[in-house]
Amino acid sequence: MLRLLTAGESHGKTLLAVIDGFPAGLKVDTAFIDRELQRRQGGYGRGGRQKLETDTVDVLTGVWQGVTLGGPVTLGVVNRDYKLERLKEVERPRPGHGDLTGAIKYLGSIRGILERASARETAVRVAAGALARQLLAEFGIQVFGYVTQLEQIPATAREGTLEELRALRDASPMYTLDPEADAKMVARVDQATADGDTLGGIVEVQVYNLPFGLGSHAQWDLKLDGRIAQAVMSIQAIKGVEIGMGFEAARRPGTRVHDEIAYDPELAHLPSLGYVRKTNNAGGLEAGMTNGQPLVVRAAKKPISTLRKPLASINLGTKEPETAAYERSDVCALAAASVIVENVVAFTVAEAFLEKFGSDSLTEIKDRHAGFLKLARER
Ligand SMILES: Cc1cc2nc3c(=O)[nH]c(=O)nc-3n(C[C@H](O)[C@H](O)[C@H](O)COP(=O)(O)O)c2cc1C
Structure with missing residues (x-):
């Protein structure tokens, strides 16, 4: 069973991901993980902190001579602006953040909540997902994420090979596939920055070349859609x-x-095994199982709750009305969210993949994967 735990605070010494159940025998490309970490820090509309830091992964356990051992893999991302001990308590909870609720729940400080609630934690979720993607790539499975809408501005998706789409997205300041929409989005972010406001939007992730049957129809908590x-x-x-x-x-x-079913023996060599759908409205999942079509996941991100033009709040000490706290913050982190969703989806798909094909060694998994494809073609 593949499992992930993360640890660390936004301004603490380091962030950690402990990945248990990762198979032995995968050659780890840390440069790929670093590229994903750096994409997470990018995108138009980020705050000053992202410019201060260049995240890189530190592989701390579970890898020997660049190859996974089968034991827990620990990935670290150091906070270069570590300053937690010097930071003051926050008194004015921000609407939309965990400040008020966390301070009441833990009968403690707002700082103690926001440091862990912060999306800085996603740096190591991205690192874990980027490791999982290298495993999926051994089986031809590719994961691709991009921005489809900023607030009211839609971006049109393009047709093309994955390489072409990747090049288009990587050249976009907003990680879209639509240069015309980019210009409007950048202008809108500039406007929001000038207004002291923040913006959200929608991201989409697709996963290609998935085999049939990841997940399960049989039990609620095993269904892959859930x-x-x-x-x-x-x-x-x-x-x-x-x-x-x-x-x-x-x-x-x-x-x-619903996506009508046809069969084309010429395509039987593909992961779809020759079962053809003219549409993919199900997004690659039926009854909680992958159905040989690309997985399509969309996520809606709300605007960031730390506003330079703060909303009404109170002082938690005096209970008197005051405006909410502001500290250096993003205006729009939508592009980064696309990278996070991409890698989080990848990790979840890898969990289901290892459940189906075993998780001891890459060699055994390859054998079982090939054996399943042979049997499935004969079905
Ligand atoms: C990539 C990314 C960056 C974020 N940056 C900020 C930020 O700079 N300031 C902020 O207040 N919230 C930021 N957030 C959102 C908060 O972490 C989040 O709203 C908060 O923890 C409350 O959780 P919830 O919105 O899921 O209820 C960011 C989220 C993401 C995905």
């Missing part, structure tokens, strides 16, 4: 998750929702 929703919803500031057509399916009759 597990993806939980993992993505747990990302800071994500307030909605859709699979495939999502909410739009509720507005249509069944004839315009």
Whole structure:
């Protein structure tokens, strides 16, 4: 069973991810993990902190001579602006953050809550996902995320090979596939910055070349749609998750929702095994199991709650009205959210992949994967 725990505070010494159940025999490319960490720090609209730090991964356990051992893998990302001990208590809780609720729940300080609630924690979730992606890549599985909407501004997705789309996204300041939308989005972020306001939006992640049958129809907590929703919803500031057509399916009759099934023996060599769908409104999941089509997940991110033009709050000591606290913050972290959702989805898919094909060694997993594909083609 693949499991992940993270530890660390936003301004603490370090962030850690402990990954248990990761198979032996994978050659780890730390430069790939670093690239994902740096993409997480990028995107138009980030605050000063992201410019201060260049995150890199430190592989602390579970790897020998660059290859995983089968024991727990620990990944660290050091906070270069460590200053937790010097930071003061916050007195004015921010609406939309965990400040008030956490201080009441733990009968303690707001600082003690915000330091852990912060999305800085996602640095190591991205690192763990970037490791999981290297495992998935051994089986041709590719994960790709991008921004589809900023506030009211939609970005149109393009057709193209994955390499072309990646190049387009990586050239975009907002991680979209639509240079025209980028110009409008950048202007909107500038406006929000001038207004002391913040912005959210929607990101989409697709996973290609998944085999049939990851997840399960048999038990509620094993259904992959539910597990993806939980993992993505747990990302800071994500307030909605859709699979495939999502909410739009509720507005249509069944004839315009479900993906009709055909078979083309010429395509039997592909992960879809030759089962062809003209549409993919189910987003690659039926009854909690992957169905050979690309997985499509969308997530809605709310605007950041630390506002330079603060909302009304109180002083938690005096209970008198005051405006909410402000400390250096992002205006828009939507591009970063696309990287986080991409890697969180990858980790969840890798969990389900290892459940189906075993998790001791890469060699055994490859054998079982090939054996399953052979049997499935004969079905
Ligand atoms: C990439 C990313 C960066 C974020 N940066 C900030 C930030 O600078 N300031 C802030 O107040 N919230 C930021 N957030 C959101 C908060 O962490 C989040 O709203 C808060 O922890 C409350 O959790 P909830 O929104 O999930 O309920 C960020 C979220 C993400 C995904």
